[in-house]
Structure formats: structure tokens, C-alpha cells
Amino acid sequence: MQKNFSLQLSPEQAFSHPAIEEAFLQQSGIKKDSLQGFFITRKNIDARGKHPRVNLTINAFIDEPYIKGNYGEMGFKDVRNANDSVLIIGAGPAGLFAALKLIEQGIKPVIIERGKDVRARRRDLAVLNKGGIVNPESNYCFGEGGAGTYSDGKLYTRSNKRGNVQRILNLFMQFGAEEKILYEAHPHIGTNKLPHIITAMREQIQSSGGIFLFEKKLIDFRISNDHIESIITSDGDILKADAFILATGHSARDIFLLFHQKKLLIEQKPFALGVRIEHPQQIIDSIQYHCAVRGQYLPPASYSLIEQVDSKGVFSFCMCPGGIIAPASTSPGELVVNGWSPSKRNNPFANSGIxxxxxxxxxINHFKKTGSEVLKQKNFETSPLLFMYFQQAIETAAYNAGGGNFIAPAQRMIDFVNNKTSTALPGCSYLPGISSVDLSNVLPSFIHQSLQKAFAGFGKKMRGYFTNEAVIVATESRTSSPVRIPRHERTLQHPQLKNLYPCGEGAGYAGGIVSAAMDGERVASTITEQLHARLHKGRALH
Ligand SMILES: Cc1cc2nc3c(=O)[nH]c(=O)nc-3n(C[C@H](O)[C@H](O)[C@H](O)COP(=O)(O)OP(=O)(O)OC[C@H]3O[C@@H](n4cnc5c(N)ncnc54)[C@H](O)[C@@H]3O)c2cc1C
Structure with a gap:
């Protein structure tokens, strides 16, 4: 008999496979000889009560042979001599998962990526962290694996309806992620493991006949009638393909500018901007687990907070337990922060975007108040680039306030709320360093004031959260794309360019690793259907 069992265990009982087995046999009364094996299908921590409990669902094999969970192997075809090829611009999750899907369907992907491969990219991150110099083509946002490579690798999404989340998780596991990502309620991979997984994906794509071209940046399109004839790269190459997937991410401002200059349709996309806050991890653990010390059986605690302030949503974003605040800038003179964690989440700080x-x-009001140069642009209020300019203006203000070299302006939390410049700052994980600044001089007043009210509110929801031991670091500005590149609802083609498929976060169709990966798969499947349909009609996709 094979059966699902729900168990509620102490963190210690749930910590290892033998401990779970022992607790299961005890709770179920099943004899040890009858249990042939089990695997976990769901795990989450319930920390609402005084003592945290772990809810587990297991699939147990009683008096029948144990068969390990079948996660479904993917069938990658040999596409070296495939008739059709698709050019993918950008090797982030959207681009990589699109490539894998195309290979499954017998189509050859050619991926161009402005940045370097994951190994070479690491050296540029070190120069940024230690030397305060950003390489505009190779940084936390640009390079193989995209923006999510040196991240916490959180793999949960609210976009369950947009695709098959389980399939994406299975693929991550097949390329080297731990099995637990399949059953944990809030799975994550960790910065130390992600580059190996991305490398394994590239090796699969290449061994199937797909092509990678690094340090190759799209700078222009050649358009003929209503389709792209070829693209031009920064090194002067002209590349043709049957279809083009544009998966360049939310930080490729040059792509948004290119569309705007060519009078190709793009749209304003409201987004969110704020700061990153860092607490000692021990404070978050003690609030969430109601104890002074977390102990060895519970993972570093996380949180998710939301507050409505004067009809504005203020919310936590990309919380990284045991994490590090990273300089996620892509240009000199603009300061952006984000967060990452290693797989063990064993750094002493907990950070989160707010x-x-x-x-x-x-x-518009912010630009009017500050007398910005943007006001000189004709029809700036309706410009599709309005939010991009806004983002850029705050990032520049943050860089200048920090004093250069990506030193970030920062303030203690209670000082921030009380409009007081901090006399000294606490330890912080942000490697380029932080400098005490009154952040009301950096952030637009509506953001500053909304955050002040929200922090006080968060302190009521999580007693101990509102503390001067926490430090606020500016600015968290790349939460999602500030521009949408529209596409037809069904064909997924750009309304003016029939063989161009805007994809992933940069185009405005995803917000995170898993949703970007799902969008890549969706676009790849749609292109396959259209290429097959085309066989009956003639060659090009138009
Ligand atoms: C530090 C950090 C931590 C994060 N943590 C998480 C997390 O834990 N969980 C999560 O779900 N999300 C996280 N995110 C967000 C996540 O990384 C993105 O949502 C996701 O990567 C978007 O995927 P994408 O493929 O659409 O775009 P991207 O990942 O941005 O990839 C776009 C790629 O296109 C390339 N490119 C851009 N322009 C050109 C051009 N002109 N020519 C050629 N190539 C080009 C870029 O170099 C880049 O590699 C994090 C992001 C950062 C920066």
C-alpha cells in the first residue's frame, strides 16, 4: 500500500530522514518491517504557536516495494542540423528556459548575451564589491544566468497560473539543485550553487547543438516591413533567424531607448521603489520563532510584510535570511542595492527590500519638485520611459549621497523614522560600505514618508522589528521593469514586429526567476507552434 501521511513534528524530529522515519513509525503505529521507504512531498514550518512545528506530508510505501518519486526526465533532441533557428537575446532564466524548451521541440537556439559566462562574471563582481568599480556589461544584473545568478535563488512565485511551476523546479533539480526544492514551501537554491546549475544548463544546450555567444550585445535591428530581418551586435555582427526572443531583463535601459528611438511601441509600467533593510538575523529569528536562540534544527527565519499607507502599498520584497546586501548597479554613478544568500543562509544578517x-x-510630481532636466522633454508625462527616468534619478541621488565608489547612504531605522541622522551606523553586510546620511535628502518625499509610517506599522506586526539595530540602505530600485514591451495576447508577438517575442521580466511579463523561466517556456512553445503552422504556408513568421 502506498499512502500519503500528514505529520506534525518538532524541528528536531523533522531535521533528518532517520528522525522523520522514527517519528512517523511512532505516530502511525506502522511496524518498521512494513515500511519499505518514503519520500517527502510537502514541508512547511508553522511558527504561529509558542513552539514552532514542522508540517510534513510524506508518501510512504507500506508492504510494497519503494519507488522513488518520478520527476519526469526531459527529452532534449539533437538540434545541430535543425531546420529552424531562434535567436534568443539574453541568457537569464527567461532566455535559458526558452532555449531548453526549443531544444525539446527540435528547434535550434542561438543565445547572445552581453555579459560573460558565470565564472568570468564572478571576477567583475569582486572588483565591484572591493574596488567600487562597475563593469556596465558584467555585473549582478548582466551576464550568464541573468540577474538571478548571484541571488538567494528563491524559487517561489505567485504566478502559478502562468505556467507549470513544478516543471521548472524539476528542471532546476535535474541540473543540480537539491531535491528539497520540490517539496519545501519556500524553496531556494543559494548563490554558491546557482552558477553550477547555470553552467550545467549551458552544457546541456551546447551538447544538444544550441549555440552561446558571450560578450555579444544587441544594439540595433534591421526592420523590413513588419518583421525583423536581422539584428546587429556591438561587435558588428549581423545575425538572422526565424524568430527573435527578446529576454534582456529589467536593467537593459539601452533596449528601452532603442525601441523608443525607433518609434516602436513600449509602455509605461508602474513599479515599486524603496530601500533595503538589514537586521541582525538573531532579531528576526527571535521574533518569528519566539525564542532567544534559534538552535540548530530551524532554518534562519524569514518574513513577509505589507502595509497600506495613505492608499499606497508598502511591502517587503526579496527577503534574504542569512544574506548579504549586494551592489546591483549596472552603470557608474547610479546606486542600486539588492540581496543574496548562500544555500545555508548562514550570514549573521537578514535583509529585505521594503x-x-x-x-x-x-x-511627475517628483520631477516638478526637483526641477529635473526630464521636464524639458516634450510630453514627458506620457513618455513610456517616465518610470525609467524616475528610477535613474533616485539611483543617481543615492550614489552621490554615498560619496562615490558605490558606498551606500544609510540610516538606522528609528533615526530614519524620527528624521535624525545616525551618529554611528551598525555593522552591515554591504561590502562597498555604508555612510551615514539623512535619507530624506535621497528619497522622494512620498516614498520617504510612506516608509516612515510603514516601519512603525511593521513594528506592531513583528514586535522587535522596529529597532535602531536595523539599518536602512538606499536604494532598492530594480524590483521590476519600469517599461513594458507589449505583445499580442495569443501570438506573443510585438504588435509591430511579427517575428519579435518580448519575454521575461524586462518586457514586463515576469517578476522573479520562476515566472521568468515559465515565460521563456511559454514563448518558446508558442514560437514552435507558429513555425510548424508556417510549414504549411511558406517560410517566414509573418
Ligand atoms: C541580486 C539579485 C537577487 C535576486 N534574487 C532573486 C530571488 O531570490 N528569487 C527570484 O525569483 N528573483 C530574484 N531576483 C530577480 C530575478 O533575478 C529576475 O526576476 C530574473 O532573473 C528575470 O529573468 P529574465 O531572464 O527575464 O531577465 P534577466 O535575468 O535580467 O536576464 C536578462 C539577460 O539579458 C542580458 N542582456 C541585456 N541586454 C542585452 C543585450 N542588449 N544584448 C544581449 N544580452 C543582453 C543581460 O546581460 C542578462 O543576462 C534577483 C535579482 C537580483 C539582481
Whole structure:
């Protein structure tokens, strides 16, 4: 008999396979000889009560042979001599999962990526962290694996309806992620493991006949009638393909500018901007687990917070337990922070983005208040690049306030709320360093004031959260794309360019690793259907 069992265990009982087995036999009354094996299908921690409990669902094999969970092997074809080829611009999750899907369907992907491969990219991150110099083509956002490579690798998404989340997790596991990502309620991979997984994906794509071209940047399209004839790269290559997937991410401002200059349709996309906050991990653990010390059986605690302030949403974003605050800038003179964690999440700090929704009026008012150069642009209020300019303006203000070299302006939490410049700052994981600044001089007033109110509110929800031991670091500005590149609902083609498929986070169709990966798969499947249909009609996709 094979059966699902729900168990509620102490963290110690749930910590190892033998301990779970022992607790299961005890709770179920099943004899040890009858249990042939089991695997976990769901695990989450319930920390609401005084003592945290672990809820587990297991699939147990009683008096029948144990068969390990079948995660479904993917069938990758040999596409070396495939008739069709698709050019993918950008090797982030959207681009990589699109490539894998195309290979499954017998189509050859050619991927161009402006950045370097994961190994070479690491050296540029070291120069940024230690030397305060950003390489505009190779950084936390650009390079093989995209923006998520040196991240916490959180693999949960609210976009369950947009695709098959389980399939994406299975693929991550097949390329080297631990099995637990399949059953944990909040799976994550960790910065130390992600580069190996990305490398394994590239090796699979290459061994199937797909092609990678690194340090090759799309700089222009050649357009003929209503389709792209070829693309031009920064090194002067002209590349043709049957279809083009544009998966360049939310930080490729040059792509948004290219569309704008060519009068190709793009749209304003409201987004959220704010700060990153860092607490000692022990504070978060003691709040969430109701104890002074977490102990060895519980993972570093996380949190998710939301507050409505004067009809504006203020919410936590990309929380990294045991993490590090990273300089996620892509240009000199602009300061952006984000967060990452290693797989063990064993750093002494917990950081999270805390961001405020920004709408069209907010951005316009800010530019009017500050007398920005943007005001000189014709029809700037309706410009599709409005939010991009807004993002850029705050990032520049943050860089200048920090004093250069990506030193970030920062303030203690209670000082921030009380409008007091911090006399001294606590230890912080951000490697380029932080400098005490009154952040009301950096952030637009509506963001500053919304955050002040929200922090006080968060302190009521999580007693101990509102503390001067926490430090606020500016600015968290790349939460999602500030521009949408529209596409047809069914064909997924750009309305003016029939063989161009905007994809992933940069185009506005994803917000995170898993949703970007799902969008890559969706676009790849749609292209396959269209290429097959085309066989009956003639060659090009138009
Ligand atoms: C530090 C950090 C931590 C994060 N942590 C998490 C997390 O834990 N969980 C999560 O779900 N999400 C996280 N994110 C967000 C996540 O990384 C993105 O949502 C996701 O990577 C978007 O995927 P994408 O493929 O659409 O775009 P991207 O990952 O941005 O990839 C776009 C790629 O296109 C390339 N490119 C850009 N322009 C060009 C051009 N002109 N020519 C050629 N190539 C080009 C870029 O170099 C890049 O590699 C994090 C992001 C950062 C920066």
C-alpha cells in the first residue's frame, strides 16, 4: 500500500530522514518491517504557536516495494542540423528556459548575451564589491544566468497560473539543485550553487547543438516591413533567424531607448521603489520563532510584510535570511542595492527590500519638485520611459549621497523614522560600505514618508522589528521593469514586429526567476507552434 501521511513534528524530529522515519513509525503505529521507504512531498514550518512545528506530508510505501518519486526526465533532441533557428537575446532564466524548451521541440537556439559566462562574471563582481568599480556589461544584473545568478535563488512565485511551476523546479533539480526544492514551501537554491546549475544548463544546450555567444550585445535591428530581418551586435555582427526572443531583463535601459528611438511601441509600467533593510538575523529569528536562540534544527527565519499607507502599498520584497546586501548597479554613478544568500543562509544578517508603489502622478510630481532636466522633454508625462527616468534619478541621488565608489547612504531605522541622522551606523553586510546620511535628502518625499509610517506599522506586526539595530540602505530600485514591451495576447508577438517575442521580466511579463523561466517556456512553445503552422504556408513568421 502506498499512502500519503500528514505529520506534525518538532524541528528536531523533522531535521533528518532517520528522525522523520522514527517519528512517523511512532505516530502511525506502522511496524518498521512494513515500511519499505518514503519520500517527502510537502514541508512547511508553522511558527504561529509558542513552539514552532514542522508540517510534513510524506508518501510512504507500506508492504510494497519503494519507488522513488518520478520527476519526469526531459527529452532534449539533437538540434545541430535543425531546420529552424531562434535567436534568443539574453541568457537569464527567461532566455535559458526558452532555449531548453526549443531544444525539446527540435528547434535550434542561438543565445547572445552581453555579459560573460558565470565564472568570468564572478571576477567583475569582486572588483565591484572591493574596488567600487562597475563593469556596465558584467555585473549582478548582466551576464550568464541573468540577474538571478548571484541571488538567494528563491524559487517561489505567485504566478502559478502562468505556467507549470513544478516543471521548472524539476528542471532546476535535474541540473543540480537539491531535491528539497520540490517539496519545501519556500524553496531556494543559494548563490554558491546557482552558477553550477547555470553552467550545467549551458552544457546541456551546447551538447544538444544550441549555440552561446558571450560578450555579444544587441544594439540595433534591421526592420523590413513588419518583421525583423536581422539584428546587429556591438561587435558588428549581423545575425538572422526565424524568430527573435527578446529576454534582456529589467536593467537593459539601452533596449528601452532603442525601441523608443525607433518609434516602436513600449509602455509605461508602474513599479515599486524603496530601500533595503538589514537586521541582525538573531532579531528576526527571535521574533518569528519566539525564542532567544534559534538552535540548530530551524532554518534562519524569514518574513513577509505589507502595509497600506495613505492608499499606497508598502511591502517587503526579496527577503534574504542569512544574506548579504549586494551592489546591483549596472552603470557608474547610479546606486542600486539588492540581496543574496548562500544555500545555508548562514550570514549573521537578514535583509529585505521594503518598497513603495510608484504611479504616474508620483513620478511627475517628483520631477516638478526637483526641477529635473526630464521636464524639458516634450510630453514627458506620457513618455513610456517616465518610470525609467524616475528610477535613474533616485539611483543617481543615492550614489552621490554615498560619496562615490558605490558606498551606500544609510540610516538606522528609528533615526530614519524620527528624521535624525545616525551618529554611528551598525555593522552591515554591504561590502562597498555604508555612510551615514539623512535619507530624506535621497528619497522622494512620498516614498520617504510612506516608509516612515510603514516601519512603525511593521513594528506592531513583528514586535522587535522596529529597532535602531536595523539599518536602512538606499536604494532598492530594480524590483521590476519600469517599461513594458507589449505583445499580442495569443501570438506573443510585438504588435509591430511579427517575428519579435518580448519575454521575461524586462518586457514586463515576469517578476522573479520562476515566472521568468515559465515565460521563456511559454514563448518558446508558442514560437514552435507558429513555425510548424508556417510549414504549411511558406517560410517566414509573418
Ligand atoms: C541580486 C539579485 C537577487 C535576486 N534574487 C532573486 C530571488 O531570490 N528569487 C527570484 O525569483 N528573483 C530574484 N531576483 C530577480 C530575478 O533575478 C529576475 O526576476 C530574473 O532573473 C528575470 O529573468 P529574465 O531572464 O527575464 O531577465 P534577466 O535575468 O535580467 O536576464 C536578462 C539577460 O539579458 C542580458 N542582456 C541585456 N541586454 C542585452 C543585450 N542588449 N544584448 C544581449 N544580452 C543582453 C543581460 O546581460 C542578462 O543576462 C534577483 C535579482 C537580483 C539582481
Amino acid at each position: 518598497v513603495v508603489q510608484v504611479n504616474n502622478h508620483d513620478a
